[in-house]
Amino acid sequence: MTDANGAAARVTLHDVAKAAGVSIGTVSNYMNGYPYMSAATKERVQDAIDQLGYVVNGTARNLRRGVTRLLSLSIPDLTQVYFAELAEEVIQVAREYDYGVIVESTGYDAAREMHSIQIMSQRMTDGLILSPLKLSDGDARKIKGDFPLVVLGESMFGVDAPHIIVQNIYAAKAATCHLVSAGCRSIAIVGGAVDPGNVSARSLRTEGYVAALREYGLPVDQRLIRETGDWNSRAGARAISDMMQEGLRFDGVFACNDMLAFGVISQLKEMGVSVPAQVQVVGFDNIDESQYTTPSLTTIDPGRRQIAKLAVESILEQVNQGRRAPKQRIEVEYSLVCRQSSPGFPVIGAKG
Amino acid sequence: MTDANGAAARVTLHDVAKAAGVSIGTVSNYMNGYPYMSAATKERVQDAIDQLGYVVNGTARNLRRGVTRLLSLSIPDLTQVYFAELAEEVIQVAREYDYGVIVESTGYDAAREMHSIQIMSQRMTDGLILSPLKLSDGDARKIKGDFPLVVLGESMFGVDAPHIIVQNIYAAKAATCHLVSAGCRSIAIVGGAVDPGNVSARSLRTEGYVAALREYGLPVDQRLIRETGDWNSRAGARAISDMMQEGLRFDGVFACNDMLAFGVISQLKEMGVSVPAQVQVVGFDNIDESQYTTPSLTTIDPGRRQIAKLAVESILEQVNQGRRAPKQRIEVEYSLVCRQSSPGFPVIGAKG
DNA sequence: GTGAAAGCGCTAACAC
């Protein structure tokens, strides 16, 4: 396994063939599970492999086969729990198909998002799962080539590729309806958009929130729509203390993600407001931690596992087809996970 | 860019060469920035490239060059914030060297940890950064080959490769000393090991905790060493409520990671104990969120960035050397980040 | 300055 110098011996098919006294093609057949071989030959080949410590050279195999069994996942930031958990799912699903995942973290940087696309074209990987944040539709059109691609979200719907869509509007609506049916009459949204209008998660979730209020004939109070720069717990806490300071009253909070919700709950407690007795809280994302907090958090599960599964499977299908699939919306099922932060019951049919 | 069928045209160096009326070697030279070329040739080649939309085939290049500019990172679970943030750092550092990262999530499964090692030997990547949890020293010895390898932690010190070591003992000692010097006289450890003895983070951190108490001549109360199965906030909360129920008194808590600390703080608040006025809390990991909570969390920063940097750079060095580096301990600097959960001042020299 | 040619290590036809 090591040569006289102690350096790595580069054992090739050729070496194994020579040692086993067969041809290189036979060894290759053996490696690939070709069935029509004599038991004797199989054994000699295996012996040679063991003795020499041969391992197939993946790069050569890739070149020859034209695929790498590797796919790229491009996300904004692993530090955001949502994306980390999404990446975890993608890696797991990919593994089921014997695929590896190159994770590219673009850091909310359009240039880096483009970069991961460039890399793709170099055919180091078989396909790209792209979760774009900053890329404009203009950049989008630069996504040339027809390598397998799946876009997460609808922010770049100009691109001609399958899009996997979280139903932000309906899910947010369901979350809000749930609060109403649990008895809340004055519901704030934390992390929302004061002036919705684009396709960001922020805007869409606000849209769902408003739709729910309207459906129940409840007034939409602009002061209860709290936009925050970040979506972390500090921002959530801040939104609450601001509202309290402004003398606003509310009995329910829909937080646009779970981190915000944690901050919301923490700050409410801090100010002596009991959750859920006085104020009920619902989050969005269903990150792992949301089940462990006190109170545990009612939240929207956006269907991460399904997103990962659909994305990977679409890529593989495209690989098989030999080209990119056409533009299409693939909508993922969401669900409302009811926990202690809101004792009510889920609202069925928010989608209708 | 697309052929008559609309399928991907597979543009090769050959095609570019033909279109530009030069040899394939010249195009290759151009692609690699070879300086001695006539301006005229350069231009013709560039035109052909633009026109045909040529992109180099990375796989072929890899085979020829013998490297992939890809490295593997094998960690237990991206769902754990610590690992997600570590992965993020590794990806960033790798990018600085124009390297991509294949993230393998082993899910606390020894078989998968071995698997990522197998993959490595297939030379799909230039090196492996392995954060082992379950792999025994016995498995370790199976890590044949001398491909570039860096092991994170000391749990597998039998392996002949560089190990990057977080100074668990000293860091935990520093955290505990900090609590003492801040006035705490009765300090609990949450997530510790009732019966330390191996090289797990749990045991080492407990060791540091005990060492600090001894140094200050404080008694070690076994009832204040709370072992928890998981290291999440629920476990932290549980440990606190258990201790309270048992009638134990304490004025400081060293939590073995930040998630535990969050649970600890949350439960203390829940029970009407004020942090830090009545009980001070220190965590471990310095995850992003620890700065956003209320109160913000005093915690040990294990030096993730440096870990990532040292790991990637060691891999690259090994790649250049053409073989694995010998066994060595590379110790990373830690620091105590002081925040609101403990108003004291950091203790200098806990290491001595 | 540019071209020709020899592989990198493998797979998959196709012989026999």
Add this chain to the structure above:
DNA sequence: GTGTTAGCGCTTTCAC
């Protein structure tokens, strides 16, 4: 059943 062979697309001597 097994051997032979033609490349996959590229880099890199080495001529000229």
